[in-house]
Amino acid sequence: MTTSETVAFTRMAEGTREEYQLLDRLYKKLDRELVGNVLDLLNRLGGDALGYKIDRYQHSLQTATRALRDGADEETVVVALLHDIGDTFAPHNHSDLGAAVLQPYISADNHWLVQHHGIFQGYYYFHHCGGDRFAREQFRGHPMFERTAQFCDRWDQNSFDPDYDTLPIDAFLPALHRIFARPPFGASNGVAANGVGA
Numbered sequence: 437m438t439t440s441e442t443v444a445f446t447r448m449a450e451g452t453r454e455e456y457q458l459l460d461r462l463y464k465k466l467d468r469e470l471v472g473n474v475l476d477l478l479n480r481l482g483g484d485a486l487g488y489k490i491d492r493y494q495h496s497l498q499t500a501t502r503a504l505r506d507g508a509d510e511e512t513v514v515v516a517l518l519h520d521i522g523d524t525f526a527p528h529n530h531s532d533l534g535a536a537v538l539q540p541y542i543s544a545d546n547h548w549l550v551q552h553h554g555i556f557q558g559y560y561y562f563h564h565c566g567g568d569r570f571a572r573e574q575f576r577g578h579p580m581f582e583r584t585a586q587f588c589d590r591w592d593q594n595s596f597d598p599d600y601d602t603l604p605i606d607a608f609l610p611a612l613h614r615i616f617a618r619p620p621f622g623a624s625n626g627v628a629a630n631g632v633g634a
Contacts, residue, residue: 518537
């Protein structure tokens with residue numbers, strides 16, 4: 437549904453307070469649609485298994501299931517569910533895309549984990565593809581190094597098992613809604629937190 441309300445300006449510098457309040461009000465629609473849009477990204481991981489025994493959607497559910505059963509906190513379980521949502525749009529830097537989507541709603545520690553999990557996951561296969569499996573060592577000493585390595589070891593690298601008793605998406609929807617209901621960035625930057633300053 438499109439709105440008939442529009443601003444008069446064609447340059448942002450010419451916008452009035454009233455116009456930006458209108459945009460802020462209209463932009464809140466994206467907040468209401470956010471969980472659905474994130475689920476669309478997750479659903480795009482389904483289908484072609486790309487040579488694995490399960491597709492990336494099942495991998496994501498399995499990673500989250502393992503995190504949940506291991507006693508991870510709710511935010512970390514959601515991070516486990518969504519860590520690969522950037523795969524289809526940014527196959528060479530999917531970690532950055534996923535981290536950017538999650539950043540306004542998760543802790544700085546979990547943001548770092550998602551942003552760097554790709555290079556940490558490389559420990560298991562980079563050397564088979566001409567890369568350096570120890571590339572993650574550049575982050576040795578970072579406060580999140582061990583936790584990110586454990587995320588990959590315990591939940592990510594071993595979540596390609598078609599026989600694992602993986603929970604369905606419905607098991608994670610309440611937590612997903614709670615995480616994305618948080619004020620973005622703690623609403624510390626006012627209107628900018630809503631994205632009006634595109």
